Amino acid sequence: MEIRDIIPYAKGEREVDLLVTNARLINVFSGTIEPQTIAIAQGQVVGFGEYPAQEVIDLQERFLAPGLIDAHCHIESSMVGIREYVKAVLPHGVTTAVTDFHEIANVMGTRGIRLMREGMGATPFNLYCMLPSCVPATPLETSGAEIRAEDLKDLMAEEWVRGLGEMMNFPGVIHGDPEVLKKISMTQAHGKRVDGHAPGLNGKELAAYIAAGIASDHECTTRGEAEEKLNQGMYIMIREGSTAKNLEELIPIVTPANACRCMFVTDDRHPADLIAEGGIDHCVRKAIRLGLDPVIALQMATINPARYFPLPEIGGIAPGYRADLVVLEDLKEFRISQVFQAGRLVADNGTILPRVIDEKKVKAENTVHLPKFSAERFRITAQGARAKVIELVPQQIITKKGSHEVKTHDGLAVADPQQDILKIAVVERHKGTGNIGLGFVKGFGLKEGAIASSVAHDSHNIIVVGAEDEAMAQAVHGIAEIQGGLIAVRDGKTLASLPLPIGGLMSDQSIEEVRDALNRLHQKVKEMGCTLEEPFMALSFLALPVIPELKITDRGLVDVTRFEIVPLFGEA
Amino acid sequence: MEIRDIIPYAKGEREVDLLVTNARLINVFSGTIEPQTIAIAQGQVVGFGEYPAQEVIDLQERFLAPGLIDAHCHIESSMVGIREYVKAVLPHGVTTAVTDFHEIANVMGTRGIRLMREGMGATPFNLYCMLPSCVPATPLETSGAEIRAEDLKDLMAEEWVRGLGEMMNFPGVIHGDPEVLKKISMTQAHGKRVDGHAPGLNGKELAAYIAAGIASDHECTTRGEAEEKLNQGMYIMIREGSTAKNLEELIPIVTPANACRCMFVTDDRHPADLIAEGGIDHCVRKAIRLGLDPVIALQMATINPARYFPLPEIGGIAPGYRADLVVLEDLKEFRISQVFQAGRLVADNGTILPRVIDEKKVKAENTVHLPKFSAERFRITAQGARAKVIELVPQQIITKKGSHEVKTHDGLAVADPQQDILKIAVVERHKGTGNIGLGFVKGFGLKEGAIASSVAHDSHNIIVVGAEDEAMAQAVHGIAEIQGGLIAVRDGKTLASLPLPIGGLMSDQSIEEVRDALNRLHQKVKEMGCTLEEPFMALSFLALPVIPELKITDRGLVDVTRFEIVPLFGEA
Secondary structure (H helix, E strand, O other): OOHHHHHHHHOOOOOEEEEEEEEEEEEOOOOEEEEEEEEEEOOEEEEEOOOOEEEEEEOOOOEEEEOEEEEEEOHHHHOEOHHHHHHHHHHHOEEEEEEEOHHHHHHHOHHHHHHHHHHOOOOOOEEEEEEOOOOOOOOOOOOOOOOOHHHHHHHHOOOOEEEEEEEOOHHHHHOOOHHHHHHHHHHHHOOOEEEEOOOOOOHHHHHHHHHOOOOEEOOOOOHHHHHHHHHOOOEEEEEEOOOOEOHHHHHHHOOOOOHHHEEEEOEOOOHHHHHHOOOHHHHHHHHHHOOOOHHHHHHHHOHHHHHHOOOOOOOOOOOOOEOOEEEEOOOOOOOEEEEEEOOEEEEEOOEEOOOOOOOOOOOOEOOOOOOOOOHHHHOEEOOOOEEEEEEEOOOOOOEEEEEEEOEEEOOEEEOEHHHOEEEEEEEOOOOOOOOEEEEEEEOOOOOOOEEEEOOOOOOOOEEEEEOOHHHHHHHHHHHHHOOOEEEEEEOOEEEEEEEOOEOOOEEOOOHHHHHHHHHHHHHHHHHOOOOOOOHHHHHHOOOOOOOOOEEEEOOEEEEOOOOEEEOOEOOO | OOHHHHHHHHOOOOOEEEEEEEEEEEEOOOOEEEEEEEEEEOOEEEEEOOOOEEEEEEOOOOEEEEOEEEEEEOHHHHOEOHHHHHHHHHHHOEEEEEEEOHHHHHHHOHHHHHHHHHHOOOOOOEEEEEEOOOOOOOOOOOOOOOOOHHHHHHHHOOOOEEEEEEEOOHHHHHOOOHHHHHHHHHHHHOOOEEEEOOOOOOHHHHHHHHHOOOOEEOOOOOHHHHHHHHHOOOEEEEEEOOOOEOHHHHHHHOOOOOHHHEEEEOEOOOHHHHHHOOOHHHHHHHHHHOOOOHHHHHHHHOHHHHHHOOOOOOOOOOOOOEOOEEEEOOOOOOOEEEEEEOOEEEEEOOEEOOOOOOOOOOOOEOOOOOOOOOHHHHOEEOOOOEEEEEEEOOOOOOEEEEEEEOOEEOOEEOOEHHHOEEEEEEEOOOOOOOOEEEEEEEOOOOOOOEEEEOOOOOOOOEEEEEOOHHHHHHHHHHHHHOOOEEEEEEOOEEEEEEEOOEOOOEEOOOHHHHHHHHHHHHHHHHHOOOOOOOHHHHHHOOOOOOOOOEEEEOOEEEEOOOOEEEOOEOOO
């Protein structure tokens, strides 16, 4: 609303659209809970108290809080398009996400960011973006795009872009990589934020990282780490994702004196979790259960991120603010009943209301570009008795460098399901280079067949694990046929698959369908002998060469500690 | 420092300039006090802990806090140029002021703002500006300049300008005055702040003012008022000036849950107070004495205003921040020993160090433009037995509307010192219009002569009070001769004067000389029978037609409640 239009509403001279009466308002400015009546016009809060109104909603002393803000997430991790993502989170009270389109950008570059934005349509949700800072994540892999500072110039000037996303290339910052510093300087010249990502960084290297202008961190895993970062002026984003869960460890560091520098983020949340537990509401709920004051927990999910970025129109309930409102049945269980976005009721009792989300399908675009090849490309000539083997660590995304005797056959090193030593390969799928990196992996437990995925952080090539070369080749070609996705193959047949035609990362179907398809896949992979709860998740992190110790990309096996491609045979 | 230059310092690869050891660091981010060593290079904090350093200062466990920030002030009220102002406040730990050059702008327009900025030279101080929003303050007076939205365009884009200064024209906001809204929109388009000034505004009018985008208020005088504004999303600036003192009343509203939305301001501080008590340090000291937690008090004087404006380079002690540091002997008495600005020791034990302030005199420029006139211009033809009389209220800037029988002589109404009814006049001094507003005033107690001043809020015409027309004319001409200032005249002689040649508001001499000259003036005015502690202060507010009840401008007597010029004779 223009200023001149809001004034007559605020003065009570014009009938407002909605009056919310008998609320117990959680006032995130004052930190108090007060009985209140809230007047709303044209999607904005215009005043407190009695107003002439077209519609009145009596909250009967239920609590009213501002809409929740996810201060850092990758929407791609929900494996659905933005409309479906919003459909999942709105009933959970999340009305705003600050997302880093790091995944789609690795596949499609800045064009992917624009496509995601366009995918929003008229969805009632506040979408803000931090621009991916590290595409590709490393020079040891082939990604679909490379984003240089120059490429971010136009986007950085846009209002919905609030800065530069998690600067995971902390060695680049610390060593003064000119291209990295250029991205930081450009962001600062716009007065915008640079988010951090520096797990375990401390001491003088941390000082250098902070001095370079990195404002926040969401990778703290211990209290000591979070406290060091907080003391040195960083904003702390406490993360509770689907895999990375730091909330229980970190909540004890939050005090009334530092709370305004803390906020919640989900980073990566998968479809089943989003539907069942929610996103930021889950963080608030868990924090309250762990003993944090509910008002502080709500400040961390609303006004704190709004001030950090800043997002001046949201994060609180006061004249001039967007009327993003969450009605709560209680503060202890943090049960959400209604959710309003820009003054409009969008969800009730955990269910999105009809016609809130435009059902128009997202336009998918094939990003899987793969030359045809035969199973022979997966052959490994034995060049020694022992080979390096990627060893999974249960529930972790780190791996161990193993060294095992490999089974050979006619001079070829082959998979040995008896010993749980399987073949793993990463097939470049962006540019048709025909690159294939080959290796061995231990920990999946597959007895037969192969599984493959085009979700493979961060470059999202096709990653495949199998007991037989034929099945592996078939799985990879199967992925190409569905234009990206997840697949399980056995005995020459596709047992189950989940097409992810949006960048090979996201489905164009509903989030419930994605959840169900994933469940089916998990069931089939279990029948193939796999012992992992989330085999595709485990698979997706094996191509990420910034997480120790041994990983694989389309260029070959990567010793992460040495940060170089290493030969497959020989000791680890 | 460029990012690439600070990194090697932070990593400890290059010798830093200064290492401050054995500090008890007041960490405004975490709200804790921790033993710490701070490394400083090229004026910035680069890291914590041991570093190779050219110089080491051992604090022997004294406290170390960030430099203090005055979030709203009018430097002109110190009656000296910026260098002298800084000389006074730096030893008090104030390293940053966000100033609204409202006074000089009323005299010289935006050119006055630029001249003030230039007057800084290389002074080691952080000067930020909020652009005057209301010049002139009302249409009932003649100011030296008029500033429209268009005139602020260039300045608003400058980095040192953080927004639009106190929007005292709150009726203009509430009634949607297009020129006022244009100023607000322009500020918001730059992502900058609009400060408020709305004494006593509440209810729906307050909602309209806030909804229009006004972010802060420094005019709260009661707890209820401050709480209402805070609850509706305003930032609260708690003021402790030389005249307006609200700190004792307002400190009880500050809680750990809302403190990060509160800060301290001085608004107007006079030379003697600045020298003796200081500025923001006085607020912190008094708040602590009143029971506020010292760390919260310090946050309100440092990181809170830094986040509000925002001023991302200051307000805390952490890598990348400017090394503005205050060494404290204790937290209870808040005794300041050393002060560092940008890593350089600038004050020690209450004294500014030699060569910190460039002694170059400010270039004064005559802004007093007055046609010669005779004492006859002060004659008042008696048009009735009773006249309206401005009645002073001790210690307040409001006045009462009085009505008294006036002494007449030869058909003229004359001053009657026996009854303490004196003549008062405001002489237009900017444009040579020859405008003179005439009236009567009660409360000065002058028995003879006249006193005059070119400091007369907000238009700063010449205001004069006297027992005789001749003395009044002589006082006004005396002001013109010294190109603005304060003066006391008796028996055809100037008893004392303080020239204020910078805009008729500020001296080009040292702040100590100004203080001493003011003391001499006060002494002389006392000898003339005046009973007021600060007669020139009282005088300066009598021309301010936004403060009730009866005031006077160059256009005549103003009934503030009716907001119009009223005839002198008749009942009040």
